[in-house]
Amino acid sequence: MRPQRYHPLVMLFELGRLIKNSAIAAFYLFVLQWQSTSAFVFYGRIIFYFIFGISLMAIIQRWLTKRYELDEHAFQLYKGLLKQTKQSIPYSKVQNHSQHTSFVHRMLHVTSLRFETGISGEDAAVVFKAITKAEAARIIERVTGSDEAQDEQLNASSHQDDAAHEGIHAPARLHGEQAGGRSACNVNLSEVLDKDEEAAPNNISVAQNRSTRTIHFQPTRKDTIKASFTSLSFLVLIPLLVSFYFKLNDMFHVEQEAEGLANQVLSSWWLTIIIILALIALSLAFGMVRTYLLYGKYEISSDDSHIYIVRGVLNESSFSIAKDKVQAVEIKQPLMKRLLGLAEVKLTSAGDLSLEDAKLSSSSLYPYLPVQQAYAMIQEILPAYELSNMMQKLPKASLWSRLARPSWIFIIALGALLYFTPSWFGFHGWWWVLAAVLLISIILTRILDYRNARYVMNQRFIQFRTGSWSTHMFISKREKVIEVKVARNPIQRWLGLATIETTNRSKPIYHASIQDVPLEQAVAFFEWYKGRAKEIKLTD
Amino acid sequence: MSTHIPSPEHRLSKDAVKVWLISDALLNIIGFVVLGILFYLDYRYDWYPWVYWVLIAITILSIISSIWSLIKPFLLYKNWRYGVDEQFLQLKSGAWKEMHQLVPMTKIQSVSTVQGPLLRKYGLCSISIETMGSSHSIPALPKEVAVALRNQIAQYAKVGEVDRL
Structure with a gap:
């Protein structure tokens, strides 16, 4: 296949963004100052026309010169007129992909597509701002399909281990049934294949996936x-x-x-x-x-290899990540959600997760899940993750260590209060009232922090729970943790405690830590991490 | 259960202390010269009165930090340890806040030796190691040791890992 241009509507969406970005300047120059004859506005307008014109031409030029091609293993991206660059991004580096269909997209019968890689720097994503739905489906099939084929080759043995592991869980039985359904589907497809020789082998695996997708959650009213x-x-x-x-x-x-x-x-x-x-x-x-x-319209589903999240009524977005690319799982409970027994589950990916609407990071499974359902769903979706309910508490000494830490906020606030000594309603003693309130709330927060802290390391997993008013649970697999750290300050040395920290791939890099665990646990933590050497599978 | 994290065995070069002392002294001298010039300008052009107090505060802080820079190299040298084996790079440092780090070889992306003019004078090198998420450095090793270590880490770090479910 020859390299092809992007969809022409890409230009329309880029134009839309250009107009949006220049709106403020235009509003100022042409509306607010419409009668102005000052030199500043005069030249400002000229510069504005100039920049706008250049940007317009750049949009057209970009469309004319940018091309893409999908080969067996990688995206081949071409750009540039005088200085031509060719970038090759292997499908195996794709960490997750998302599809976003805004209202405008829908009216024009197109969609936008984005593949995130873990590469640092500007060209970390392969982006199609506008693309026909058929082409989008073709690309997704190509990328995820080949990814899977590769995985199957590489992990043939490891899958067997995992299967044995999963046998304990209920969802695994579900998988068994699906596998049955899949083989039936396989037969049909192979018949079709005989007739239609052109169908690429990749398409089969994706078609199989379609049929084995299980829906885990759809919100009720x-x-x-x-x-x-x-x-x-x-x-x-x-x-x-x-x-x-x-x-x-x-x-x-x-x-x-x-x-x-x-x-x-x-x-x-x-x-x-x-x-x-x-x-x-x-x-x-x-x-x-x-x-x-x-x-309102939310759907979490998964198949053997991928997790899919679809949401939005007017603007539809979908997000998909391969299960083996999930770096960690987080369960977040802000105070309000804790009171109502709800939780938000987030999947950490090495690729960027922010969609165009940064407010809603798409990696979040439904953010208002009942806690029990959230736990059950993690087990269902990621059977390779084992959630442990038997987490360890911190020893008493940790509380003292927490309380003994100097609070910079308090010191700075006290300094500011002493300096300004506010006097309201004729009372000059506010500074110590406010300082006392602050001190009590800091102490209370630290006590809560101590009481909420839990941790556990078992064979292949690590699990931390932290937080005072809101809580935050972190679960990762040993092989996904890329670095560990143990730190001890003098108080901790005196009390026989240590802070342990893990680092995971994410954008930006993700650090999870728990303060003041007993020293022997920190030593065990180091040993636990060293044990990863046994389970990782090396490339040749 | 053990209550002791085994420290890696290798130490930095002893000359490191000298290098740090000299480089800190140079920096301090430059700092004080700049401060002196500012004091003179303040006196000569009669700047706002608060400028004078800010300069005084900076001077006090600089004196404290230059005293600290006489002690710091010794503590740094005393507490720095590193170790490498086929699977992990282990680092330990810190006198006040003791830190142990464990970096798997498979996660190391690049490793290089760096040498500034002062380090060169004493035949030393520092090693900088980039992983997927962070960067680490081992300061001031004898050059032969540094080069050997760099090559060794590069050798160990050649292999990658396969993502698994």
């Missing part, structure tokens, strides 16, 4: 309502209304004109109550609609 309350998204309307009001006021001087009306409204109490109730109802509805649009 109850889940969505719970999510909308937990995320407090109904509060979002208030700042929106306030800012809208101020903007309106700036333009039309609502305040003066509405003063008479407002007085009338406020004078009758029932009207006031109705308006307040209406506003509350409106913001609740708004919150629910917003939550529904973000999390």
Whole structure:
């Protein structure tokens, strides 16, 4: 196959971004200063036209010169006119891929696609800003299909081990059934293959995957309502209304004109109550609609090798990661979610995870899962991960070590309070009141931190739980941990404690640590990590 | 259960202390010359009064840090240990906060020797090691040792790992 150009609509989306990026400058130069005759604005406009023109030409030039090609093992990317570069990214380096179909994409019958690699630097991702759905599917099949074929060759023996391992878990039985279904599917496909010789062998494995996908989670209406309350998204309307009001006021001087009306409204109490109730109802509805649009259509599914997350109602995104590329699993519980018994499960990947809407990192399985369901789902999706409920607590000495640590926040705050000595309502002693409150909350936080801390290392896994008000659980496999560290400060040396830290691949690099474990456990931790040499499989 | 993390056995070159002392002294001298010039300019051009106090504060901090730089090289040398075997690179350092690090050979991406003018004068080299997530360095080894170590690490780090489920 010859290298081909990207979809022409790529230019449209780049144009859209250019307009979005230059909007502020344009607004200033052409709207706010539209009558201005100053030299600054005059030359500013000229520069603006110039830069805009250059950018436009660059967009066209980029489209004309950039090409891509998919060969057996790698993306071949070509770009440049005078200085031509060719980049080759092997499929095996792809850490995860995501597909995002915005409203505009959908109207134009295209989608966008992004393959993340663990490479550092700018060209770490292969991006298709606009691409037909058929082509996207073809590329995904090519990439994930070959990835799998390669894995099967390399890990033939290790898979057997894992299978034996999984035998204990319920989901494994499920897999068995699927395997049965798969072989049936295989027969059909091979018949088809006989007729259609052109079908690439890669396609079979992907077709198999389709049929063996299990859906693990789809939110019910109850889940969505719970999510909308937990995320407090109904509060979002208030700042929106306030800012809208101020903007309106700036333009039309609502305040003066509405003063008479407002007085009338406020004078009758029932009207006031109705308006307040209406506003509350409106913001609740708004919150629910917003939550529904973000999390309403959510689907977590997996097959033997990959995990798939699909979400979004208006803007549809899907995210997929190969199970062997999951570097670690995190379970996050902020205070609000802890109170409601919910949790967020995140998968750590060595590739970048931020989608275009950075707010929602796509690697997160549904962020409002009931805790038990979250644990069960990790076991289902990643049978190779064993979650242990028998985690160890820290010894008493750890509490003293935690309390003895100097708190820089407190020292700086105390300094600032002593310097400014605030006096409100004629009382000059605020500094020590505030300092005492701060000190108590710091001590309380540290006690909670001590009480929440848990850790366990077993054969192939390590599991940390940390956090004071909100908690954070970290689980990784020994072979995925790329580095370990043990540190001891003088207090810890005196009390026979140590801080242990693991490093995992991620972007940015991920450090997980737990403070003040007993020294013998830290020694065991080092030994535990040395044991990884037995289980890793080396390349030739 | 053991209550002791076995320290790696190799130490840095003894000349390291000299190198650090000299380089710190040079830096300190440059720092104090700059400060002196600033004091003179302040006096000559009558800058704002707060500038004077800031300069005084910087001077006090510099004096403290230059005293510290007379002690630091000895502590650094005394506590630095490193060890290499086929599977791991182990580093230990720190007098106040003792640190042990364990880096698998398979995760090492690159290793190089670095030599500045001062190190060259004493025939020393430092080694810098890049992994997928971090960089480490072993400062001030005798040149032959450093080159041998670099080659050895490169040899061990040649192999990679296969991702598994």
